[in-house]
Amino acid sequence: MAETLDGDDPCTPPLNSSCRSMPVTPGDILIETLLYCIALLTVMLNLLVIISISHFRQLQTPTNLLILSLAVSDLLVGVAVMPPAVAALQSCWFPCKITCALSGFILTSSSVGTMVLISAERYVAICHPLHYSSMITTSRVKICVSACWSCSVIYNLIILKDHFSQIDMSDSCYQEGVVIINYIPGSVDLILTFFGPVTVIIVLNMRVFVAAVLQARVVQFQIAGIKSNTVTVKKSEMRAARALGIVLLVFILCLCPYYSPSLAGQDNVAAESPAKMWLFFCNSSFNPLIYAFSYPWFRKAVRLIVSLQILQPGSCEAKIM
Secondary structure: OOOOOOOOOOOOOOOOOOOOEOOOOHHHHHHHHHHHHHHHHHHHHHHHHHHHHHHOHHHOOHHHHHHHHHHHHHHHHHHHHHHHHHHHHHEOEOOOHHHHHHHHHHHHHHHHHHHHHHHHHHHHHHHOHHHHHHHOOHHHHHHHHHHHHHHHHHHHHHHOHHHHHOOOOOOOEHHHHOOEEOHHHHHHHHHHHHHHHHHHHHHHHHHHHHHHHHHHHHHHHHHOOOOOOOOOOOHHHHHHHHHHHHHHHHHHHHHHHHOHHHHOOOOEEOOOOHHHHHHHHHHHHHHHHHHHHHOHHHHHHHHHHHOOHHHOOOHHHOOOO
């Protein structure tokens, strides 16, 4: 590592091993405030999703259980990842290196895995509606979600093993806590966490799109009085497919810049580009907004939650859908 000529480098630990903060300007304060508001909004919106699906029994469908898993991941991003990331923008001190690094990578992997499960569930619902009830059950979805989170934890413990072994807990300087994934493990992570899942997501959703087009033609034929033996899909299933398709598209667009260093054959240094990191973080804020615009049941559930009607006896049995 090259020596720093300027002795005022804020991330060069002085003799007492403490770390000095960088100068803060009014513009920096405005950006910090905005990012903290985004974190708070992320927590509040995803908490509404979690309460809605957890409280109302009618909403506890296989599709919504996958949305619940994604909302939990997004909520944890707003609680455990965003605030430390804001603090790191103006200070070289990172409060909890191991927790923040591990939580960020685990939540990323679990979100990607959940997106794959959502794509598979929508594929079965649209392309094989007659087999949906037998193939996609609540218990199977719970098992898949549990396996997704467990694999995310194990996978990231393995891929970040070298990083954790190099952490000096006595040194609180942020630069020492930057997560650097070298080329070989970065390439493996690129395939397992980006190329592989994104390919599966795109292929399954293309199949869903083709099936949706065919279903639209069948409906037109039926309206015109032409008989068809093709099984039609419920409008609610099609609406869910469109909404989740938007969620998947936004997720991929937010994920691509994050993996751009690995795509270019470079080491992937977490937190090297705050803009790329925050674009990915903001995906956790976009998801509940997409639900709000796409799902009438979510808007109705939010009204019941905000008006505190969920505190009434028997409110969990309310008809939402």
